[in-house]
Amino acid sequence: xxxxxxxxxxxxxxxxxxxxxxEEREHSSDVESLQESPNVSRIEFRGGPILSTLPxxxxxxxxxxxxxxxxxxxxxxxxxxxxxxxxxxxxxxxxAAYNELIFGLMANRIATVAVVCWLWAGAFSGILADxxxxxxxxxxxxxxxxxxxxxxxxxxxxxxxxAVSVGTGLGTIVGFTAxxxxxxxxxxxxxxxxxxxxxxxxxxxxxxxxxxxxxIVSAATQDTDVxxxxxxxxxxxxxxxxxxxxxxxxxxxxxxxxxxxxxxALLAERADPRGLPMLIPGVVVFVVAxxxxxxxxxxxxxxxxxxxxxxxxxxxxxxxxFGIADGQVVGSAVQGAMGMVPTAVxxxxxxxxLGLMEASxxxxxxxxxxxxxWARSVRGAEAAIVALISFANLCVSVNTVAMITIGPLANKLxxxxxxxxxxxxxxxxxxxxxFPYGLPYSASITAAISIQHSVHERFxxxxxxxxxxxxxxxxYGMLLFPLMIVAVITGYGRRAG
Numbered sequence: 001x002x003x004x005x006x007x008x009x010x011x012x013x014x015x016x017x018x019x020x021x022x023e024e025r026e027h028s029s030d031v032e033s034l035q036e037s038p039n040v041s042r043i044e045f046r047g048g049p050i051l052s053t054l055p056x057x058x059x060x061x062x063x064x065x066x067x068x069x070x071x072x073x074x075x076x077x078x079x080x081x082x083x084x085x086x087x088x089x090x091x092x093x094x095x096a097a098y099n100e101l102i103f104g105l106m107a108n109r110i111a112t113v114a115v116v117c118w119l120w121a122g123a124f125s126g127i128l129a130d131x132x133x134x135x136x137x138x139x140x141x142x143x144x145x146x147x148x149x150x151x152x153x154x155x156x157x158x159x160x161x162x163a164v165s166v167g168t169g170l171g172t173i174v175g176f177t178a179x180x181x182x183x184x185x186x187x188x189x190x191x192x193x194x195x196x197x198x199x200x201x202x203x204x205x206x207x208x209x210x211x212x213x214x215x216i217v218s219a220a221t222q223d224t225d226v227x228x229x230x231x232x233x234x235x236x237x238x239x240x241x242x243x244x245x246x247x248x249x250x251x252x253x254x255x256x257x258x259x260x261x262x263x264x265a266l267l268a269e270r271a272d273p274r275g276l277p278m279l280i281p282g283v284v285v286f287v288v289a290x291x292x293x294x295x296x297x298x299x300x301x302x303x304x305x306x307x308x309x310x311x312x313x314x315x316x317x318x319x320x321x322f323g324i325a326d327g328q329v330v331g332s333a334v335q336g337a338m339g340m341v342p343t344a345v346x347x348x349x350x351x352x353x354l355g356l357m358e359a360s361x362x363x364x365x366x367x368x369x370x371x372x373x374w375a376r377s378v379r380g381a382e383a384a385i386v387a388l389i390s391f392a393n394l395c396v397s398v399n400t401v402a403m404i405t406i407g408p409l410a411n412k413l414x415x416x417x418x419x420x421x422x423x424x425x426x427x428x429x430x431x432x433x434x435f436p437y438g439l440p441y442s443a444s445i446t447a448a449i450s451i452q453h454s455v456h457e458r459f460x461x462x463x464x465x466x467x468x469x470x471x472x473x474x475x476y477g478m479l480l481f482p483l484m485i486v487a488v489i490t491g492y493g494r495r496a497g
Contacts, residue, residue, distance in 0.1 A: 041101050043359045044093040051091045052360035055353040056405070058084035063396050067441045072397045074342040081349035088356060105355035106348045110408065113220040114347055118340040120299040121167060121211035126336015127306045128166045128282060132275025132315035134175045137162050139271035141180070142264070148188040152252025153245060155180050155189075156197035156476075160241065163205020165282030167212040169437070172202040173444055177451040179270045182462045186263035190254040191463050195452075196473025197248050199437055199444050203476050206399075207433035208237050210289040211299065213343065213400045218429040221407025222414065224421035227289040227298075229429075232422040235493050236430055240483055244475040251473070275315050281306035303333070343400060350404050358408075367412055381417040382488045385410045385424060389431045397441050399432035423494055427484060434481035438474045440467040 045051035062080035066072050085102065092098035137158045146154045155176065163172040176198045184194040206212050210226050219229045281302040288298035310316045322331040357363045375384040388409065392402035407428060414424035437444045445467055452464045463469075472478075487493050 041104060041359055043098060043101055043356065045091045045360055046093060047091060049360040049362035049365065052088070052357045052362045054091065055081070055084035055088040055356060058087055059350070059353065060395050067397045072441065072443065074346055074398070077398070077401060078342060078346050078349065081346060081353060084353060085349065101356070101359060102352050105352040108351045108355065110220050111347050111351040114217055115344040117216045117220070117295060118213060118344055119337045120296055121213070121216065122336040122340035123333040124285065124299050124303050124306070124336070125166045125168055125211055126332040126339070127303065127310070127321050128278060129168065129171055129336070130316060130320065130332040131278040131306065131310050132272055133165065133278040134162060135270050135272040136275030136278065138179050138267060139273045140276070142267040142271045146187070147258050149249055149251070149253035151184050151187045152189045152193050152197050153248045155184060155194060156201050156245065156248050159198050159201025160204040163202050164209045164286070165279060167205065167209040169202035169206035170443055170447055172205060173198055173447050174451055177448055178455065179267065181452065182455050182459050183263045183266040185256070185462050186259040186266065188254055188256050188258040190252055191465060192469045193248060193252040193473045195448055195465060195470040196475060197252065199448060199470070199474050200244055200476035202444060203433045203437040203474070204237065204241055207429060207480070208233060210285055210295070214403060214429050214432055217400055217403045217407060218425035221403065221428070222411050222421040222425040224425055226295045227292055229422050229425045231290055232493070233426050233429065236426065236480065236483060236487065240476055240479040243479050247475045274313055277309050277313055278306065278315065280309060346401065347404050350401070354405070354408050363409070367416070370413065371416065375413060378417045378419060378494070379488060379491070381413045381419060382427060385413060385427045386431055386484060386488060389428050393432055393436040397439065398443065399436050403428050403432055420495060426493070430480050430484050434477045434484070437477045438471040440471070445471070
């Protein structure tokens with residue numbers, strides 16, 4: 001953007017010309033946020049502002065313990081965040097002021113937007129996940145009669161389609177591994193590549209789906225909307241997905257003999273074409289969100305369409321989505337929405353922990369240090385965002401939690417340097433949906449291995465893979481991370497359009 005022009009104007013030509021640009025307003029508001037302001041609640045800690053990091057530090061340490069112990073569960077992370085905030089209270093000058101600040105921080109708009117979106121998205125994905133859609137996609141793959149590497153390639157594309165529709169990477173891994181993994185082995189697919197295709201498709205859906213929790217968090221924390229984020233993300237997703245498709249085609253086969261009869265028997269157990277029309281609600285949400293419609297409106301439209309189509313084609317009834325049984329409210333919509341509550345609670349706690357760091361002045365000092373050192377330019381700021389979100393993903397193992405933790409800091413960095421909000425949102429989301437899916441302690445790997453054990457009990461000749469057997473074949477994640485490094489270095493995708 002040109003700052004100076006020639007010849008220089010003596011006076012502004014209009015009132016509009018006197019107003020600051022969006023970048024200038026964001027830069028100004030960010031600088032003010034780094035300074036002491038009488039309008040912002042402040043808190044002092046015994047030992048100085050650095051003690052305000054204690055709640056977040058305790059959370060990370062306990063979470064690492066959960067990861068090492070093999071139980072990186074959101075419920076445990078909630079307790080970790082509670083312990084951290086409670087310990088921080090011991091070092092605050094004024095317990096009453098500390099407690100009031102916590103209550104105020106939980107009303108943060110970022111957290112509120114994410115929580116509301118998650119409830120709607122959870123209800124929608126719950127309905128779709130139990131609508132027979134996975135069985136319909138299994139039927140579609142079955143009828144294509146693919147073998148070996150072609151089957152592996154088809155699994156990647158179908159897993160991506162399902163994950164984009166329902167917005168759940170983990171649900172995709174669980175559903176597809178149970179059926180398509182043993183069938184693919186019988187059809188001559190390479191076991192590691194087949195699991196890599198399932199996990200890659202799940203990662204792609206998590207990265208791109210408008211109703212994915214990572215998409216919602218990346219948009220909310222960077223002050224932008226879901227539709228524009230998804231549109232701007234396509235340029236990265238399509239490159240990584242296209243190359244991954246070719247890699248699965250060339251590397252997805254094995255020398256194992258094809259047993260078509262056995263594969264047909266396995267696929268027939270779950271194949272059911274009736275659920276194919278349930279792709280329509282997912283398309284509705286995707287199109288409305290990308291066309292600029294409000295996200296809650298898009299989700300509401302998707303839910304209404306799903307509740308019309310499902311009972312009409314007979315894949316589920318209205319009472320299956322929402323009903324009363326034995327004095328309890330039950331149904332897929334209820335389970336989907338309530339399944340997001342632990343993540344919502346954890347979000348409120350983490351946003352509060354980060355708010356303490358800002359209220360003490362520590363966050364401002366950290367940002368100033370970043371600006372003086374390696375985040376002095378746009379490229380440096382983007383590199384800092386990539387480094388911070390990568391480190392967070394290594395620590396907490398749940399990519400949504402990592403993005404909640406780093407998102408507010410990334411938002412301040414991008415404002416200071418005039419970085420487009422969609423750009424910083426994409427850096428957060430694409431990195432979080434890349435190598436984290438291949439970490440040995442990630443939910444994707446642990447879930448895949450768990451389902452493989454269940455499959456192995458039914459079919460002893462179907463192998464249970466180790467982490468090293470499948471991680472090298474998670475091509476989408478392997479490609480996406482270096483792609484974003486190149487994008488930071490070259491500036492690819494830095495500006496909207």
